[in-house]
Amino acid sequence: MNGNLNTRSMIFTIYGDYIRHYGSEIWIGSLIRLLKEFGHNEQSVRAAISRMSKQGWVMARKEGNKSYYFLTERGTDRMDEAAKRIFKLKPDKWDDEWRMLIYSIPEEKRHLRDELRQELIWSGFGTISNSCWITPNSLDKEVNSLINKYGISEYVHFFTARYEGPEENVRLVRKCWDLTGINEKYQQFLSDYQQEYHNAKNKFQSNGLSDAECFVQRTKLVHEYRKFLFIDPGLPEDLLPEKWLGSPAASLFSDYYKLLAEPASRFFEEVFQEGNVLENKNLEYDFFKHPLLIKE
Numbered sequence: 001m002n003g004n005l006n007t008r009s010m011i012f013t014i015y016g017d018y019i020r021h022y023g024s025e026i027w028i029g030s031l032i033r034l035l036k037e038f039g040h041n042e043q044s045v046r047a048a049i050s051r052m053s054k055q056g057w058v059m060a061r062k063e064g065n066k067s068y069y070f071l072t073e074r075g076t077d078r079m080d081e082a083a084k085r086i087f088k089l090k091p092d093k094w095d096d097e098w099r100m101l102i103y104s105i106p107e108e109k110r111h112l113r114d115e116l117r118q119e120l121i122w123s124g125f126g127t128i129s130n131s132c133w134i135t136p137n138s139l140d141k142e143v144n145s146l147i148n149k150y151g152i153s154e155y156v157h158f159f160t161a162r163y164e165g166p167e168e169n170v171r172l173v174r175k176c177w178d179l180t181g182i183n184e185k186y187q188q189f190l191s192d193y194q195q196e197y198h199n200a201k202n203k204f205q206s207n208g209l210s211d212a213e214c215f216v217q218r219t220k221l222v223h224e225y226r227k228f229l230f231i232d233p234g235l236p237e238d239l240l241p242e243k244w245l246g247s248p249a250a251s252l253f254s255d256y257y258k259l260l261a262e263p264a265s266r267f268f269e270e271v272f273q274e275g276n277v278l279e280n281k282n283l284e285y286d287f288f289k290h291p292l293l294i295k296e
Contacts, residue, residue: 007040008048012057013223016079016086018268023280025070030275034268037216066275081142085234086226087254090247094136094236100159101125101133101143105152112150119146124233126176134176136169136236164233172237182232186245189224190252197256211267218260221270225253 014034019026032045049069052058057075061068071079101120106112123142125133140158147153163169173179200217203209209217232246240246269278 007044008051009033009049010035010038010040010219010223011045011052011185013226014057015075016082016226017219018265018272020071020076020079020270021084021282021285023070023277023282024076025068025276025280026272027068027275028067030272031069033097033271033274034215037212038219060273068276082226082229085229086222088234088250088251091235091237091240092137092179094238095138096162097136097138098161098163099135099137099139099143100128100161101156102159103131103156104151105131105155109152109155112152116146116150116152118159122236124229126173128172128176135233136239137234156243166228170239173235176189177233177235179241179244183241183243184243185228185231186249189228189249190245191223193224193252193256197252200256201259209263211263211270214260214263218257218264221253221256225249 007108011031015026028049030047031049032042035045049058053060053069056072057078058069059072061070086141103113103116105116120133123135123139123146124137125135125139128134143158147156147158163172194284200209204214228246228249272278
């Protein structure tokens with residue numbers, strides 16, 4: 001089900017679900033110890049965190065002979081955005097407005113165009129035609145951030161508009177996103193994790209799950225579920241098909257996450273406190289009642 005867990009991708013998951021609540025910084029030794037639970041060795045962890053540093057997600061600082069890695073502003077923004085989407089249990093209501101981004105980036109800057117496309121897909125945009133991207137979600141802040149990041153203001157136009165036909169909004173959605181394919185992915189997630197959740201619940205009730213096992217299962221759960229960030233545009237409920245499996249998948253994720261949350265955090269803190277300052281923990285962070293796991 002989880003396959004080979006990429007080291008760099010796992011580090012992103014651990015930063016997003018744990019480290020960002022503890023000052024967004026961790027000693028490399030603690031990170032190596034945590035990743036050991038998933039079979040990653042020291043060399044792969046050091047190589048992955050070095051790559052993340054070069055890409056601008058984290059920065060390093062030295063304290064004595066210890067190296068610490070903390071999230072950059074870019075990394076923090078991405079983690080916050082991802083968390084809001086991962087832990088959102090119900091689709092938003094729609095304001096009936098479409099956001100349209102049109103660009104014409106010169107061929108000599110095609111590397112920027114390719115990077116921008118990936119960013120737009122991650123944010124939930126869909127293509128209606130070449131170089132014309134749309135979303136029903138209010139992503140003005142994200143779009144302006146991308147324009148500034150890549151310095152492409154002279155090549156971009158951003159509109160808010162209403163769709164007047166000739167087709168209906170729902171048919172427009174089908175042209176821009178493969179909702180059938182996404183639904184099949186949610187079905188697979190449900191098939192994979194429903195039984196695993198019940199098995200874990202039974203073991204949990206009989207004290208058959210250690211804190212370390214809960215940490216591994218919770219991290220793998222978030223790691224697997226966050227893959228939907230790259231394929232699900234997070235459309236408002238008005239534009240979703242009648243039998244949309246994103247909602248039951250979100251409920252299963254929530255139930256399973258809450259089951260594992262406390263012992264998993266306990267294990268993380270046990271490892272974390274050996275080389276880090278536990279007092280940097282965000283006092284508003286409640287691992288048992290995640291602030292974004294809200295059904296209403």
